[in-house]
Amino acid sequence: MMRKKLTVLVTGSILLLVFTIFISLAFGARNIPFKEVIEILGSLMNDAMNNETSNTMNALVLNERIPRTLFGLLAGAALGVSGALMQSVTRNPIADPSILGVNTGASLLVVLGIAFFNVNTSGAYILFALIGAALTTIFVYGIGSLGSGGATPIKLALAGAATSAALSSLVSAVILPRVDVMNAFRFWQVGSISGGDWSKLAILTPVVGFALLLGFIVTPALDALSLGDDVATGLGVNTRFIRLIATVSGVVLCGATTAFAGPIGFVGLMVPHVIRLFSGPNLKIIIPFSAIGGAVLLTVSDVIGRLIGSPGELEAGIVTAFIGAPVLIIIAMKAKVRTL
């Protein structure tokens, strides 16, 4: 039974992934028929081998869409896994970078960087965003877990919302007197993967790859942890160490993505919940499939944004918020009062 379900999940998600890649390459301001997508992809590979460039209109368009699609897949996977890790570490169904205020923390540091340290390289952006994300996570979680009962969803959500309100007024204090920063910031502030290109991929891939690897390595131990600390210790798990690694991995994943794509909310919230519907509470399935699910969700959101916003674009971050906020609301409605 279990095996059958797993097979369905694996084949289903691979098909979905392929489908996502195709629609992301095909649709946009200029639609390219599927058949032509395949042909061009083939000829592009030939060109790459022979060091030529084809320059039909469609080939050029496709050339732009390839890095963007890859960027979307990578960022989505990072966000999905980050959400799954944070939810399991905090044992909290609504842990998500956007709700914990991590995005605002990253924003603040990026803005400070733009305004005071002349930050304009990708590497520096990522560094600042990571520092901001890490500090905010520690801070919000620290506050939310004070007192009896530990970090309940409601305490974490309020701590996150309040902290991000506080941080965003600091953001406005920095940008209001500086019109140029304001203009740069408003584009960054809405999460979007439209800026994805090869140079960003080159930096993002190793960072995300490393953090994903860390996350996958600790997954079995996290699974044991979900049985409770005592049982996990009995099974030989160093609980604090595993939590630390999982948190670091989660923060790096969402911080790095935020640095390049801006704050994209709700991917990390939604995906693990949807996967859990199919897999049950088994983290060994949830975490890897959250990567695929996140990749699909973010890339599809981007395609939806391109189609709805045509002739312009609707940013992926706006689309995910619109799909994701209702999911949060449903979780809140379904949860028993006691567990809030």
Next chain:
Amino acid sequence: MIKKLYQKHRRKNRLIFICLLVLVSILSILSLTLGNTNYDIATVVRVLSGETIKGATFAIKTLRLPRLLIGLLVGLSFGMAGATFQTMLRNPLASPDIIGITAGSSVTAVFCILVLKTSGTTVALASVLSGLIVALIIYGLSKGGQFSGGRLILIGIGVQAMLNSIISFLLLRASQYDIPAAMRWLSGSLNGMRLSNVSLLLPIVLVFGFLLSLLSNQLKLLELGDPSAITLGVRTHLVRVSLVLCSVVLLAFSTSITGPIAFVSFLSGPIAKKIGASAPIAAGLIGSVLVLSADLIGQFALPFQYPVGVVTGILGAPYLLFLLIRMNQKGGTA
């Protein structure tokens, strides 16, 4: 014995009330006299009593008086509405600017400013309407089965995330020239207030502030929890809806004029509680004190001229965090 305690309580309340009034008056005088040119109190009085003095009349009557009055009224409504929500949901963190209600009116106001390019009454009415709709949606979604404040807060935070993404989207689509105005509005500013704004806001604040004060006894009973309140004869649903209605009207009208001034509705209630005043009007007066003093600081004490909302945001943040820590230590949130 109980009577004595009660009298002591009333005396204390009256004392606090008078102190707050004095504080508001001092701040008012300061904001009328200080500015690019400082005038003495005698000049201010002469101008206000109708005399025309070159320069001073313009500065005081056209620039400073509307700014002061709007600051007072907006502070009052933010304070009262915030305290009402906090008491009703029995959670000091559940202020309207955190659970999405302020965002509900902001969305429409930003839309009016950036897309329709309207201002004044239209913006006010539209944002009142959308604030009410959002509040009712949040309330309706959280009502299933037994009413739970916790559920309402979570749903509110979700709704707020959605609304904020709409605001970001609107900002993104706007031309670069409209952005500073919209950003200023979004962070809450008393710049460019006119007497016409005052005549719009004053009756609203008077009527709905009065209604809230009338409802404050029922609110206190509601705070005991639904079962006790029902036993004491409170029609919980009706009272809650009318409280939400009055607060949202106050909030939305004020927001449509100055923009959401951060943390005022959040801070006033807890401060009022701390100094031992329970009436909603006390929270309102504290709101006025916060807005006026933050505006003075924003105008004169900082290297750049900051809109009032930025100042309240920066001043409010540490207090907020302190409050969060204290509350969680006592285990009060859940």
